[in-house]
Every structure is written in C-alpha cells, then in structure tokens.
Amino acid sequence: MHTVGELLRQWRGRRGLSQLALALAADVSPRHVSLVETGRTRPSAAMVLRLAEQLDVPLRDRNRLLLAAGFAPRYAERPLDDAALAAARRAVDRVLRAHEPYPALAFDRHWNILRTNRAVAPFLAGVDPALLRPPVNLIRLGLDPRGFAPLVVNLADVRKVFRARVGRQLAAAPDAALTALYEELLAPGSEEAAEGPSIADGCDVVIPMILRIGGRELRLFSTVTTFGTPMDITLDEVAIELYYPADEESAAEFGGR
Incomplete structure (x- = not known):
C-alpha cells in the first residue's frame, strides 16, 4: 500500500510537474508539497483533493488517495441504471x-x-x-x-x-x-x-x-x-x-x- 505522498508524487510525475509548479497551481507552499510527498506531514482531506484537482486525477483515483491518507472515499460509484x-x-x-x-x-x-x-x-x-x-x-x-x-x-x-x-x-x-x-x-x-x-x-x-x-x-x-x-x-x-x-x-x- 503506497502512502498518500508516494501516490501524489507518482501523479505529479505523470503530469510532468515540478513541486514548485504544483504548489503554485494549488496555491500552497512548495515546502508543504515536499512535506506531504515525503510523509513528514499528514495532509487534510481537503488538501488531498486540492492537489488531486490540480493534477487532474480521475475520481476513482482520488478515492484511493483519500484512503491512503486515512480518510473515507468521497466519490460514489453507482451503476448507470441506479x-x-x-x-x-x-x-x-x-x-x-x-x-x-x-x-x-x-x-x-x-x-x-x-x-x-x-x-x-x-x-x-x-x-x-x-x-x-x-x-x-x-x-x-x-x-x-x-x-x-x-x-x-x-x-x-x-x-x-x-x-x-x-x-x-x-x-x-x-x-x-x-x-x-x-x-x-x-x-x-x-x-x-x-x-x-x-x-x-x-x-x-x-x-x-x-x-x-x-x-x-x-x-x-x-x-x-x-x-x-x-x-x-x-x-x-x-x-x-x-x-x-x-x-x-x-x-x-x-x-x-
């Protein structure tokens, strides 16, 4: 099970963003992004979703980020006929x-x-x-x-x-x-x-x-x-x-x- 920091770092790498670029887009400090990715600080659910939004993470994977951070999933998955x-x-x-x-x-x-x-x-x-x-x-x-x-x-x-x-x-x-x-x-x-x-x-x-x-x-x-x-x-x-x-x-x- 990857930590939320490891998962966020993977997504940032897929998007080709530096920590600075992600921090500027999410309106947080580069140091905070670094602390989250290295596991030295535990992000809030709101911060996880904020960073995921800037990384254009699909909803399914945002749930995985939340779980890795110790929070309940945010997004439901219902059949189309629900x-x-x-x-x-x-x-x-x-x-x-x-x-x-x-x-x-x-x-x-x-x-x-x-x-x-x-x-x-x-x-x-x-x-x-x-x-x-x-x-x-x-x-x-x-x-x-x-x-x-x-x-x-x-x-x-x-x-x-x-x-x-x-x-x-x-x-x-x-x-x-x-x-x-x-x-x-x-x-x-x-x-x-x-x-x-x-x-x-x-x-x-x-x-x-x-x-x-x-x-x-x-x-x-x-x-x-x-x-x-x-x-x-x-x-x-x-x-x-x-x-x-x-x-x-x-x-x-x-x-x-």
Missing part, C-alpha cells in the same frame, strides 16, 4: 436518440458498451453472438474477425486510432484491465500489414472508418462527449460516441438527413 443517476441517464438516452438515424453509443473506461441507439442494431446483425454477450467491448467488436473487422476497409487505420486513444487513457491514468485490453488487441505487431491500405495520409479533415456493406462503402467519423462536472465515478468514466456520415453517399444510406 435511481440516483436518473437525470444523467436520461441525458445520455436523449443524446443517443436525438442522433438517430445515425449510430451512437455510450461506453465505460474499459470500452464496454453501456447503451446504444436503434441505429446501432443493424450493424450487429452479422456479429458472432459470442461477442454480444455482456459486457460487449467496443474495441473487440471493431477489431475481432468475428465482429466488424471483415467489413472495415481501412482496418489498419481503425486499429491505429484505437491504439492512440487507449494509449492516451493509459498515459493519463494507469489501469490494469485497460492495459490487458491494449496488449491483447492493440500492441504494435504484424496485423496492420495484412489489414489493407492506410488512407490516413490522404485525409485533411478526419480519418473515417470505411465499412463495405452490401457492395457499398459507408464512411463514418465520430465525436466523443463526456460529462463536464461529474461527482460520481461512473459518470466520470462514461463517454458517448456519435457517428456521422463523412460524405453525401454515406448520408444517403441513412436516409439523407
């Missing part, structure tokens, strides 16, 4: 429904799908039922030969995008389960050589995901939405991905909206 999250759940569902006829989904920090809109269902029709047993993982769904992989024209690009996004997650906050997912599906290897050409160099706006369905190519790009001021761990880790047609031909496949 009554306390009803307003947030309605907001997620409203965003998903409003995006129809284009596909949209919500997923957690491990890329497990939590909710989808109706436009996602047709894309799942040919997926191996084994991949659709909960929890359904978006990355595995996209890269597994039993999932979308045979339909993706630029699979090498899609893999690289997933790799970059998960890599940023791990750089921001280490996670054992996410690391295992990365090593299973995203670690650099020989897959890209057999996954067709990359189109990234020819794109000057966004890199689309290109699906070949029924002899036609469907080009999609996505945006990601998160909660702005979460106080619950589940909401802190939920992301909503909205897919859009990248050209007029693709838009026509969805009814031309």
